[in-house]
Amino acid sequence: MKYQNLSDESLVDLLQQDDPTAFELIYQRYWRQLYGFVFQQLGSKEDCEEIIHDLMLSLWQNRALSQIQNLKLYLFIGARNLVNKSIKSRINLRKYLEYKYLNDVFETVGPNEFSNITELHQAIENAVKKMPEKTATIFRMSKMDNMPVKYIALKMELTDKAVEYHITKSLKILRQQLQNFNSDN
Known part of the structure; x- marks a missing residue:
């Protein structure tokens, strides 16, 4: 046959x-x-x-x-x-890592260190201003506008990995700047 x-x-x-x-x-x-x-x-x-x-x-x-x-x-x-x-498991892993980074930021700084939410928003905004332009844009799109990585990658003409790199970089900068903010007060 x-x-x-x-x-x-x-x-x-x-x-x-x-x-x-x-x-x-x-x-x-x-x-x-x-x-x-x-x-x-x-x-x-x-x-x-x-x-x-x-x-x-x-x-x-x-x-x-x-x-x-x-x-x-x-x-x-x-x-x-x-x-x-596969994409869902990656998203869940990425969200967990982002949560972990933000949790680390607040463990280091402590939410009680901020006298009010406006002060926290201002500290975050100041930290974002110190980021490279592309990193800050991606941070805003991801964290403030809640856009998914794939959408950001398409819009910015980058790979998903490049977007994830910028998000990780922005969270590290945020953690560092919020530590600096805490020591300034």
Whole structure:
């Protein structure tokens, strides 16, 4: 039987019957398209490879239970879901790190050191004025305007990693300047 000429539906039927050759052909037929799709979303070779590996592993492990009507659609929806999961975990990690940085700032300075909220806002604004222009802009977009990293990256024509670098840099500057503010009083 020539597998190359089989339709997706036939390959899915063979896959459900534990045929490893059908699985290999599905992989060969779709990996480039999936790689391009995932890379466009994440921009990382390693992340693409991991997501495609996880997707194909899931396809193989769930072959007997799956009810695939349209193989291409099934694979791309699965890839999209894994990309979303990856982005969500990165966002949660980034938010945790930002929380940790801000928490460190307030542990060092202590919220009781500020006589009122206006004084705190003024101290933050003074710290932002001492940041490099791009870092300050990204800080404002992220922390004051609550914009997501991906949106900032698109708007500023930067990579997500560059935006995250500027956010981290701004939080370090903020911590340093608020410590200076505390010692000035």
